[in-house]
Amino acid sequence: MMELFITVFSAAFFVTLIRTTTPLLLATMGGLIADLSGALNVALEGMMLTGALTAVLVSTIPGVPWYVAVLAGMGAGAVLGLLMAFFAYRLKADIILVGFAINILAAGGTVFALAMATGGDKGTSINLPSQAIPAVNLSFLSGIPVIGPTLTAFLSGHSVLSWVAAFSVFLVWYFLYRTPWGLWLRGVGEYPAAPEAAGIPVEKIRTLSLIASGALAGLGGAQLAMFNYVGFTRDMTAGRGFIALGAVLLGARHPVGALLAALLFGTFEAFVVVLPGLFNWIPPEVIRMIPFVVTILALVLFSVRAQRALALRAAK
Amino acid sequence: MSNVPAIDRSSRWKAVRSEVGRAVGALVIALAVAFIVVMLTSKAPFEALDVLLTQIPQRPRTIGLWLDDVAKLTITGLAFSLVFQARQFSMGVQGQVYMGALAASYVALSPIGTTWAGIPLGIVAAMIAGGFWGFIPGIAKAKLGANEIVSSLMLNYIAIEIVNLMVRTNLPKPQPGVLTTNDFPATSVFPRLFDNDWLSIPRLDIGLLLAIAAVGAVWFALYRTSWGLKLRLVGHNPQFAEYSGIRSTFIMVSAMTVSGALGGLLGSMFVQGQSYGMLIVLFEGNLAFEGILVAIVARSRPLAVPVVALFYGYLRQGAQLMNIRTDVPAEVIGVVTAIIILLVSSSFSLNFIKRWFKRSSAAAPAPATAGGAAK
Numbered sequence: 135m136m137e138l139f140i141t142v143f144s145a146a147f148f149v150t151l152i153r154t155t156t157p158l159l160l161a162t163m164g165g166l167i168a169d170l171s172g173a174l175n176v177a178l179e180g181m182m183l184t185g186a187l188t189a190v191l192v193s194t195i196p197g198v199p200w201y202v203a204v205l206a207g208m209g210a211g212a213v214l215g216l217l218m219a220f221f222a223y224r225l226k227a228d229i230i231l232v233g234f235a236i237n238i239l240a241a242g243g244t245v246f247a248l249a250m251a252t253g254g255d256k257g258t259s260i261n262l263p264s265q266a267i268p269a270v271n272l273s274f275l276s277g278i279p280v281i282g283p284t285l286t287a288f289l290s291g292h293s294v295l296s297w298v299a300a301f302s303v304f305l306v307w308y309f310l311y312r313t314p315w316g317l318w319l320r321g322v323g324e325y326p327a328a329p330e331a332a333g334i335p336v337e338k339i340r341t342l343s344l345i346a347s348g349a350l351a352g353l354g355g356a357q358l359a360m361f362n363y364v365g366f367t368r369d370m371t372a373g374r375g376f377i378a379l380g381a382v383l384l385g386a387r388h389p390v391g392a393l394l395a396a397l398l399f400g401t402f403e404a405f406v407v408v409l410p411g412l413f414n415w416i417p418p419e420v421i422r423m424i425p426f427v428v429t430i431l432a433l434v435l436f437s438v439r440a441q442r443a444l445a446l447r448a449a450k
Numbered sequence: 451m452s453n454v455p456a457i458d459r460s461s462r463w464k465a466v467r468s469e470v471g472r473a474v475g476a477l478v479i480a481l482a483v484a485f486i487v488v489m490l491t492s493k494a495p496f497e498a499l500d501v502l503l504t505q506i507p508q509r510p511r512t513i514g515l516w517l518d519d520v521a522k523l524t525i526t527g528l529a530f531s532l533v534f535q536a537r538q539f540s541m542g543v544q545g546q547v548y549m550g551a552l553a554a555s556y557v558a559l560s561p562i563g564t565t566w567a568g569i570p571l572g573i574v575a576a577m578i579a580g581g582f583w584g585f586i587p588g589i590a591k592a593k594l595g596a597n598e599i600v601s602s603l604m605l606n607y608i609a610i611e612i613v614n615l616m617v618r619t620n621l622p623k624p625q626p627g628v629l630t631t632n633d634f635p636a637t638s639v640f641p642r643l644f645d646n647d648w649l650s651i652p653r654l655d656i657g658l659l660l661a662i663a664a665v666g667a668v669w670f671a672l673y674r675t676s677w678g679l680k681l682r683l684v685g686h687n688p689q690f691a692e693y694s695g696i697r698s699t700f701i702m703v704s705a706m707t708v709s710g711a712l713g714g715l716l717g718s719m720f721v722q723g724q725s726y727g728m729l730i731v732l733f734e735g736n737l738a739f740e741g742i743l744v745a746i747v748a749r750s751r752p753l754a755v756p757v758v759a760l761f762y763g764y765l766r767q768g769a770q771l772m773n774i775r776t777d778v779p780a781e782v783i784g785v786v787t788a789i790i791i792l793l794v795s796s797s798f799s800l801n802f803i804k805r806w807f808k809r810s811s812a813a814a815p816a817p818a819t820a821g822g823a824a825k
Contacts, residue, residue: 176599225796230539230599234742235791241736242784249779250491256779373607380600419615426604426611430596437595 137412145287150407153362155400156296157182157354161378162396163299163306164211164350166389169382170310171343172323176233177218178351179375180240181211185352186359187244190366191251193265200265204295204356211352212345214240219341237375245368259366267293267361293361295353302350307389319343351375373426380429384436395432402428473747476793477761480786487785488778498776502768505775514653516767518725519737521661522716523759523766526741528668529712531750535672536705537685540587542602543713544738545609549583550576550717552613555631555729558638558722559622568638569722573660576718577711583609584710588703598706614731621729629731639727640719657719661756664712669752671708681705713738740766743787747794 141147161178168175175181189207192198214236222229249256272290276282310316321329322339330336358374359366377399385392402425409421489495506512526543533540553575558568583605590596617623621631640655672678683691684698691698716738721729744762748754765783773780 221792221796227796231795235788239788242781246779246781376603419611423608423611426607430601430604433596434594441595
């Protein structure tokens with residue numbers, strides 16, 4: 135147990151934690167925007183997967199810098215968001231079914247595209263020379279007296295996208311609560327009839343938020359396939375999109391809450407990374423189960439609290 | 451049925467015809483897209499399509515594979531139909547399949563498995579395990595308000611890991627290190643349906659009979675019992691159901707549990723069927739989720755589910771053959787699946803396409819016709 139404590143409070147664990155949280159956080163922010171506009175985005179998983187593959191494939195093109203590949207991954211997610219909006223709003227399909235269709239499309243389509251790109255390998259893109267997102271080096275912080283080395287250990291070496299993800303929380307918060315468009319978006323999600331009557335285009339706002347949602351999920355996918363692992367493997371998101379959906383619900387539909395929820399799930403994903411080295415008697419299957427079990431437990435516990443709050447409010 | 455007025459019956463046929471038309475239209479569009487993808491990526495596109503569409507009826511073996519898939523797709527389609535009719539988006543069939551398979555394997559590999567009871571008890575154990583796995587997201591939603599989509603999906607991943615763990619560490623296996631169990635004793639493996647001199651179809655086992663029985667049972671439960679009436683009411687109009695005193699939480703939980711039992715049954719059909727006769731990790735090959743397509747195209751009607759499964763199973767096996775014999779990966783069928791779900795679950799219709807073409811060819815919009823078609 136002592137080793138676990140030492141590990142958890144080490145700088146190395148913190149770096150792992152940020153690494154596992156980043157894709158989750160980006161997808162959670164995407165899910166949050168869609169959810170607040172009243173469009174539950176269950177396709178985060180498929181959007182992440184597509185973003186991951188697109189980013190990897192674009193990065194293998196000679197002469198393409200890494201950030202173009204990342205933008206391509208974002209774009210792929212955004213296109214899926216647009217597709218989702220088209221079927222859900224133009225063709226009036228149930229948005230949850232559309233989301234699952236997108237997931238099926240992504241699960242099959244990425245393997246298909248991977249096999250095409252690698253010449254038959256349906257497992258990984260390991261034979262393709264894909265690029266990685268660079269880490270941000272802040273070793274100059276060591277110059278600060280006393281706390282310098284600690285600061286460097288904790289803050290240096292994260293992916294560029296980790297900083298982007300952290301900033302995106304602030305950006306999403308600012309957008310939602312400090313701009314008129316954010317107010318529109320929340321209004322559309324809360325009670326669509328009122329903004330409709332006020333002449334605010336409800337479906338256009340939902341379409342835009344699904345596009346933004348897809349872009350953020352695609353960005354998370356790019357982080358997964360260009361930093362956490364370098365290269366694409368089949369089904370590499372492994373439920374992260376669904377966990378992100380859980381984080382949206384757990385985070386009380388607020389950016390800060392979503393950040394905390396993503397950090398919670400990211401912590402347990404980091405456990406999946408470090409536990410096998412510490413406790414080799416725990417079966418790896420049990421360790422891999424942890425994030426999913428924690429998600430269910432967190433969801434159940436939070437829902438109990440939310441229901442009690444609702445009951446209290448009703449009692450008043 | 452005798453007192454159904456004739457006018458009602460004819461309008462029902464009209465509805466059936468338009469649904470079939472939509473499904474066929476969606477299928478044609480999806481196949482056309484798949485054809486374009488194959489044309490762009492394959493060196494021998496016409497050969498690939500030939501394998502996809504014409505090879506199955508030519509050999510008993512491929513017919514057996516196809517009908518075996520049809521039986522399984524029917525069960526997963528029924529499981530999704532049940533929860534969709536109650537408007538619950540429980541996505542846990544995959545996990546229920548794994549838990550059911552695990553329970554069936556424990557029965558089959560125990561001393562019971564070598565007796566006549568191996569098959570019936572295996573099925574019952576699988577259905578109980580699957581039902582329990584379906585009950586969890588149901589009760590979590592009804593009592594605690596936890597979103598059933600997320601919790602059922604999480605349970606899928608957990609079930610897969612539990613099966614991995616048990617196969618690796620607990621169940622008897624031929625040699626250490628392999629991720630399969632021992633072969634089940636012959637008394638615990640479903641017997642083949644046609645296995646005589648003049649007709650022998652490999653792979654096809656009594657799972658097909660189970661699927662047919664399940665169709666009848668689900669139809670009866672939904673349309674001839676008060677439980678089914680309440681379930682459909684909860685699905686169609688939850689507020690009305692609430693006002694008329696139906697305990698919607700009970701209906702919700704029971705629908706998810708029964709659907710879970712069907713998922714468990716499918717698990718037993720996988721491992722006790724002719725195709726495996728043992729438990730292998732990750733045996734299910736994403737078939738469970740394809741029940742979404744079957745249920746949606748069948749409009750969650752139990753009697754339509756096997757018909758849809760027949761067609762979709764044909765495409766699915768055709769894609770597997772295409773994967774083996776040509777350079778086109780079977781995953782291209784995922785594109786077809788997604789397009790069919792998108793088109794059938796939306797307000798897409800042949801009229802819509804006509805209108806769309808009209809609108810894009812003649813720039814002047816025709817609001818009167820559009821309004822008429824929308825009705």
